[in-house]
Amino acid sequence: MSDLLERLRDRGWRLTAQRRVVAEVLDGDHVHYTADEVHARASERLPEIARATVYNTLSELVAIGEVIEVSTDGRAKRYDPNARHAHQHLVCSRCGTIRDVHPSGDPLANLPETERYGFTIADATVTYRGTCPQCASA
Amino acid sequence: MSDLLERLRDRGWRLTAQRRVVAEVLDGDHVHYTADEVHARASERLPEIARATVYNTLSELVAIGEVIEVSTDGRAKRYDPNARHAHQHLVCSRCGTIRDVHPSGDPLANLPETERYGFTIADATVTYRGTCPQCASA
DNA sequence: GCCTACATTGGACATTGTCTAAGTCAAGAA
DNA sequence: TTCTTGACTTAGACAATGTCCAATGTAGGC
Incomplete structure (x- = not known):
């Protein structure tokens, strides 16, 4: 299994x-x-x-x-548990539930060298926040 | 003041x-x-x-x-306290300190309608994670 | 089937945050 | 200025989440 x-x-x-x-x-x-x-x-x-x-x-x-x-x-x-496929999260600000989403583009590419302050950057996560349909209608 | x-x-x-x-x-x-x-x-x-x-x-x-x-x-x-200027965060995975950064582009534009699942999306935050110079040399 | 190192248990403890009842005080009224 | 009042603060109990440890149990190699 x-x-x-x-x-x-x-x-x-x-x-x-x-x-x-x-x-x-x-x-x-x-x-x-x-x-x-x-x-x-x-x-x-x-x-x-x-x-x-x-x-x-x-x-x-x-x-x-x-x-x-x-x-x-x-x-x-x-x-x-979905660690094997790159994805980001969509979070409902009210109830806290999370959905996986797949935006386009690579956020790492949007951070110029001058904005890295000597950090070794490993990854970037994007969190979209909003209201889910259930909470919106409630 | x-x-x-x-x-x-x-x-x-x-x-x-x-x-x-x-x-x-x-x-x-x-x-x-x-x-x-x-x-x-x-x-x-x-x-x-x-x-x-x-x-x-x-x-x-x-x-x-x-x-x-x-x-x-x-x-x-x-x-x-820097709520008046749009910015994102760069976080050190080891010590937890946070720096403000200003990436280019708008992450909201990267999320197609088909990936919004009926949510009303209010905003998107990007978090870059890595190791800060201090922790890297320690 | 036996051993033993690794895993689990239960409960105490730690950290972070929230709530409440009683006391205090900032700022407008006189 | 002094008074009054409702908003603010306080201390400490409580709640939620997570961590640690000593005692006990067990998976998997022999």
Whole structure:
């Protein structure tokens, strides 16, 4: 099934029930959950899973680049399993939901050398903010 | 001195010592402080200022658009007093410091209608991430 | 099937931010 | 100037999110 699990095994990860469940939760849907939402969904399948384990697993997935950590507001971070395709985010200012979008152009090209101040720049993220259709009609 | 205070008075704000100090801290420097850093610096001039007051004042300044709230990582929000000139941010992944930068082009123009999913888009922010010279040499 | 290093657990703790009730004070009125 | 009043501030409790640790459990190699 999930080739995410394959890749984890290739990295020498022990495949525990907990990690499997967390990976499945992330894999299953295209919404970007908070750590607590992942925990809630994982608990449905594996009721005794600890919050700390979810946090650990998510951090590890982020560290190896399988998942991207997104913090759009000052609230909880959200976890984006779609790390394999470059994309940006569209955020609803009211409810906080996030959609993946694919703008054209490369933002890095828009930052001239004189505006880099000696930084070694690794990447650029673009966040579009607005109101989603559901919140607009509510 | 600060015409920020002028503008606040024009809006009917009561000019208390606390608000004055918070405005001065933001005005003084071009670094983007966290709320606690603002509180620490404000305390130097007005030792009895409460944390809640700093939070209140910052929120109010954000609400009226004098200050921008920036959350680049999942940690504390930072407050950017440079709200009057459009700009983006360059963030050091290691130490978290933020610099204002002015890229060319308009990111909004790069998001085609088919990628807007019915959202009413208000604005776009670009965050460049990398390593600052200080962290690179350390 | 046994071992053992790695993973999980549960709960204490840390950080950041919010709320409230009681006291204080800026600024307009007299 | 002094008075009055409603907006502002305070201290501390509380909430949300995230981190850490010692004890316990278990995946996978032998």
